[in-house]
Amino acid sequence: MTSRHSREPTATPAGGQDLVRTGPPEPVGAQDRARAARLAERFAEVYGHVPDGVWRAPGRVNLIGEHTDYNEGFVLPFAIDRSAMVAVRLRRDTGTGVGGRDVVELASTYAPDGSGLSRAGFPVAGPAPGSVPGWGAYPAGVVSVLTGLDDVTVPGFELLLDSTVPVGAGLSSSHAVEVATMVALDDLLGLGLDRPAMARMTQRAENEFVGAPTGIMDQSASLMGRTGSALFLDCRSLATELVPLPVAEHGLRVLVIDTKVAHSHADGGYAARRATCERAAAALGVDSLRDVPAETDLGALDEESARRVRHVLTENRRVLQCVQLLRKGDVAGVGDLLTASHASLRDDYEVSCPELDLAVDTALTAGALGARMTGGGFGGSAIALVPAAREEQVRDAVLRGFADVGPATPDIFTVLPADGAQRL
Numbered sequence: 001m002t003s004r005h006s007r008e009p010t011a012t013p014a015g016g017q018d019l020v021r022t023g024p025p026e027p028v029g030a031q032d033r034a035r036a037a038r039l040a041e042r043f044a045e046v047y048g049h050v051p052d053g054v055w056r057a058p059g060r061v062n063l064i065g066e067h068t069d070y071n072e073g074f075v076l077p078f079a080i081d082r083s084a085m086v087a088v089r090l091r092r093d094t095g096t097g098v099g100g101r102d103v104v105e106l107a108s109t110y111a112p113d114g115s116g117l118s119r120a121g122f123p124v125a126g127p128a129p130g131s132v133p134g135w136g137a138y139p140a141g142v143v144s145v146l147t148g149l150d151d152v153t154v155p156g157f158e159l160l161l162d163s164t165v166p167v168g169a170g171l172s173s174s175h176a177v178e179v180a181t182m183v184a185l186d187d188l189l190g191l192g193l194d195r196p197a198m199a200r201m202t203q204r205a206e207n208e209f210v211g212a213p214t215g216i217m218d219q220s221a222s223l224m225g226r227t228g229s230a231l232f233l234d235c236r237s238l239a240t241e242l243v244p245l246p247v248a249e250h251g252l253r254v255l256v257i258d259t260k261v262a263h264s265h266a267d268g269g270y271a272a273r274r275a276t277c278e279r280a281a282a283a284l285g286v287d288s289l290r291d292v293p294a295e296t297d298l299g300a301l302d303e304e305s306a307r308r309v310r311h312v313l314t315e316n317r318r319v320l321q322c323v324q325l326l327r328k329g330d331v332a333g334v335g336d337l338l339t340a341s342h343a344s345l346r347d348d349y350e351v352s353c354p355e356l357d358l359a360v361d362t363a364l365t366a367g368a369l370g371a372r373m374t375g376g377g378f379g380g381s382a383i384a385l386v387p388a389a390r391e392e393q394v395r396d397a398v399l400r401g402f403a404d405v406g407p408a409t410p411d412i413f414t415v416l417p418a419d420g421a422q423r424l
Helices: 031-046 135-147 173-189 195-210 217-224 268-281 303-327 332-346 354-364 388-405
Strands: 053-064 074-090 103-108 119-124 157-163 229-234 242-243 250-257 370-374 380-385 409-415
Touching: 031 053, 031 074, 031 157, 031 268, 031 409, 053 173, 053 250, 053 303, 053 332, 053 370, 074 173, 074 217, 074 303, 074 409, 103 135, 103 388, 119 135, 135 157, 135 173, 135 195, 135 354, 157 173, 157 380, 173 195, 173 217, 195 217, 217 229, 242 303, 250 354, 250 388, 303 332, 332 354, 332 370, 332 380, 354 380, 354 388, 380 388, 388 409
Parallel strands: 103 157
Antiparallel strands: 053 074, 074 157, 074 229, 103 119, 229 242, 250 380, 250 409, 370 380
């Protein structure tokens, strides 16, 4: 195959393999400090002793660049000010029974049945795909990947999770749990892993253990995000650049509209789209759709495959255009690109749903500068770029629109670009 010779989009992250930093991470805020203290106290109540530490990893909003990551394209996510937080203690005991050194015990404040605490556990040496149900699969996947590294021994540990990232909303709640677990174990075991390496390993955990064929974007945003910036990521080279995204300073808001239609990357729709792209790349004689020139005649492909490819090619261009606008300080100017992205995801990639379309259309009619679905699709959330003065009218219009069709009421909230994963 001809894999590297085709012409590619001309703009790439300016930072090469090294993250272009805009300054040190912001000091941990009072709200996060207080939340970490409460989690440490709850850990002591659950396990009978204090944790070794508390770590946080944010969810993410993908500003633009959807379904391009696994096609080695460009993405522009940002970490958000909602996060998964874990309190962790390595076991000092011996044995393999309950409470032993080689056992992992997990607990979470998220309990769908209303019991107040959900639990899971597994032996360090024994987790296999499908063996740990529910949310416990995410820390288990991280352990599975780490235990496969040379010269790395992972002891048993206790973990208590608390997350403010909405589950099933397309904001990477699962990746936030994986990243929080990864940075905690890297820290406690002194592994010295860099952020790109941790991103690759959490992707492996998601792909090989959880069974979701996701790309590298979500983990990268959670690990390498920075307050006030979006992360421009080349998913082929993994080169990154922090691009200014000063929404508040420009009198704007990023409004998240969680439709309450739960989605999952482990279901067939996401995997089918990825498989179609891989087959189309092979039919076009390239390793990846990244290598397909924009002007390529797609007539040799079947109609559905041609639509999927068209989305990837045009979405890559939209990411590059968005980055150029943000580099020039034109935050409001990205609105039209967001709206065009949604149309492509709806019509060519066919991953939207009526609730997402309703959220986007209503927000635009009510005064948003741009709006689109975010995340893998088939449910989850939409985002809207809204002037601060119109925030309430957009909120009200969306709520009225959903009330007219019922029965679900969306959760609507603002997000800001936040720092990536860290110890608190």
